Amino acid sequence: MMGQPANAGQLHNDWNYGIDAFGDGSGGAKYDIKGLAMKETADSIFVAITGGTPLEGNKDTGAVDNNIGLGDLFFNFSGKDFTTAMNDGDLFGIRFAETNDSQVSRTGVYQNVTAMSVTQDNDGYGSLKQYYNHSKFDKINTQGTDLPDKADVYDYLYGSTIAQKPTKNNTPILNVIQSGRFLGDIDLLDGTQLSNAGLDFSHFEANDSHTYGFRFDRALLPRNGGSFVSHLFLECGNDGVALKGDLESVPEPSGLAGIAGIGLTFAGMALRRRQSRG
Numbered sequence: 001m002m003g004q005p006a007n008a009g010q011l012h013n014d015w016n017y018g019i020d021a022f023g024d025g026s027g028g029a030k031y032d033i034k035g036l037a038m039k040e041t042a043d044s045i046f047v048a049i050t051g052g053t054p055l056e057g058n059k060d061t062g063a064v065d066n067n068i069g070l071g072d073l074f075f076n077f078s079g080k081d082f083t084t085a086m087n088d089g090d091l092f093g094i095r096f097a098e099t100n101d102s103q104v105s106r107t108g109v110y111q112n113v114t115a116m117s118v119t120q121d122n123d124g125y126g127s128l129k130q131y132y133n134h135s136k137f138d139k140i141n142t143q144g145t146d147l148p149d150k151a152d153v154y155d156y157l158y159g160s161t162i163a164q165k166p167t168k169n170n171t172p173i174l175n176v177i178q179s180g181r182f183l184g185d186i187d188l189l190d191g192t193q194l195s196n197a198g199l200d201f202s203h204f205e206a207n208d209s210h211t212y213g214f215r216f217d218r219a220l221l222p223r224n225g226g227s228f229v230s231h232l233f234l235e236c237g238n239d240g241v242a243l244k245g246d247l248e249s250v251p252e253p254s255g256l257a258g259i260a261g262i263g264l265t266f267a268g269m270a271l272r273r274r275q276s277r278g
């Protein structure tokens, strides 16, 4: 029953999967994430999560709001570690759980995001180091198949200096958006809608009791696309998962306008050259 993911994160029917360790959810099955997956189409990004935690969270009197659910999802296209990307204003974030303790008031996609920890208000871990101190949770794929080792996780989240000496003080679990600029809405999707879009966690034997997700406009993320790391934690930090991917670059919003725009740019350059020679 506690079998581990058989396959590393990979593509299956146009979906990209990060499969999380099974049984690394502190607090049991209802706090165990099993996977994060994404699909890109010409105009949309689809995101799906499966695990033991419902979208609306678990009732839990240990939390200030009597509810422990999912934190927010972060996207990092910068190639920098998460903390540096945040400090440089490079992070994107998505609030998709309406009942969570995110500091932005509405669900949706945000840019120039800062992140903060709400684990203490949710009966959770004061640090990632504290989580890993439980040998039961310090296992392979504990942040999913794309960040398989603990060292990879520390390196990505906090940078190489802290990764060499992680402590309870320098490894906060920054799991919700603290601030950011709203870019656009998301559309929530249930398991059936996601399955109709080709989602299949069962291919990795990772289908769990709660599967849900959302879609949003591709145009809300950087037009150039490129490699990214995305990740999320539960509000308590009891489990987390990451997914690495490559986003295709997309043309200008209208193909014809884009070509016309390039034409004008070249014409303008030629004109300026002529003028400077004149």
Ligand SMILES: [Ca+2]
Pocket: 020, 021, 022, 023, 024, 025, 032, 033, 034, 239, 240
């Ligand atoms: Ca897990």
Ligand SMILES: [Ca+2]
Pocket: 063, 065, 066, 067, 068, 069, 099, 100, 101, 121, 122, 235
């Ligand atoms: Ca909460």
Ligand SMILES: [Ca+2]
Pocket: 020, 021, 024, 033, 141, 142, 143, 144, 239, 240, 241
């Ligand atoms: Ca995990």
